[in-house]
Amino acid sequence: MPHLLTHGIQNIVETQPQLYEFLEAVVPQEIPRATVMFDTQSRDEFKADVAGGLRLSSMSLRITINWEDPANCPIFRQFIPLKSLMIRDSPWLNLDSLHERNDSPVEGLVHRYPDKALFLAIPVCPTLCLYCTRSYGVGANTELVLKEPFKLTRKRIEAVFEYIASQEDIKDIVVSGGDAYCIPPHSRWISDSILEEIGDRLINLKNIERFRFATKGLAIAPNRLLDYNDPWTDALIQVSDKARKAGKRG
Known part of the structure; x- marks a missing residue:
């Protein structure tokens, strides 16, 4: 990056x-x-x-x-x-505290509500919060936890979009992770522009009416969005422009 x-x-x-x-x-x-x-x-x-x-x-x-x-x-x-602020955990506490993996019909997609789904595109985040509800897969291994990261691969992307296309009730997609700010704009082994490809495929799905890229980027590196030479920002703007023309909401 x-x-x-x-x-x-x-x-x-x-x-x-x-x-x-x-x-x-x-x-x-x-x-x-x-x-x-x-x-x-x-x-x-x-x-x-x-x-x-x-x-x-x-x-x-x-x-x-x-x-x-x-x-x-x-x-x-x-x-x-x-350590001085920590208290003994509840015996029912687990790393996947929101039980997202129970609602994952395919790896990398959480489908809990009929009309909404969450695409976990990447396990990388520009910040690692103590209270992260995806500490089972985000960030490096710790002394306590061996992570199960959801890696960005062509196979995962295809499985996610095949499932979304098969579910007519899904109207709303949030692209997260990790953090969408860390989705690499370019990668030789996936596509010329991963961010733009994800956006284009969501735009072209008839059942999808709106989608969002979830990020804390403005809090971490806001000047990145002002850099006209940044390929991530350029890709996001292109997706936004195409979505607007297609009548898709963000």
């Missing part, structure tokens, strides 16, 4: 050694404690809390943020697990 990298993702922290090195460099010797108001903890105590949380977390790590008061920063708490 060269354009994601161009727009600051080259600074992502994805491994525990990277995180510990970063914390050592930016976290003060004493910081506010997350679990007790008006109390402080040392940098080493904080790092140990993070290490303990990572060992118990189902989601791997990807962050691009800075901290002055990390333990109480809402962005930090969205992505970094602290």
Whole structure:
């Protein structure tokens, strides 16, 4: 994903050694404690809390943020697990907490409601939230979880669209993952423009009235959408223009 990298993702922290090195460099010797108001903890105590949380977390790590008061920063708490904030899980909790795989007639498609379906196009996301309901397949393996990623392949794409075409009641498709922002615009082994191909095939399906590409991209790398040289943005605009002409809603 060269354009994601161009727009600051080259600074992502994805491994525990990277995180510990970063914390050592930016976290003060004493910081506010997350679990007790008006109390402080040392940098080493904080790092140990993070290490303990990572060992118990189902989601791997990807962050691009800075901290002055990390333990109480809402962005930090969205992505970094602290062992001190964790409680024992319910015995009924599982990684697929929404039971999406029970409603997957073909791999990569969730069909729970009669007129709507969710296309899990890619297992890659520009951010990895602690509360992700697809931690069974998104992100790298953790000490707790061996992931079952839903990979973007020609076979999966064909199976998904064959099923959608066979279900006349399906009118609405959400293309997600992961995140549609990470669908590569070009790939030699799938098509010249994967994003545009997905859009074109949805446009050409008579039963589909509307479709959306789900993304947090604007929150992660908003300037990517302003880059006229970015093939992802160009492909999305082309799909949008063709959908509008075909009377399809987004």
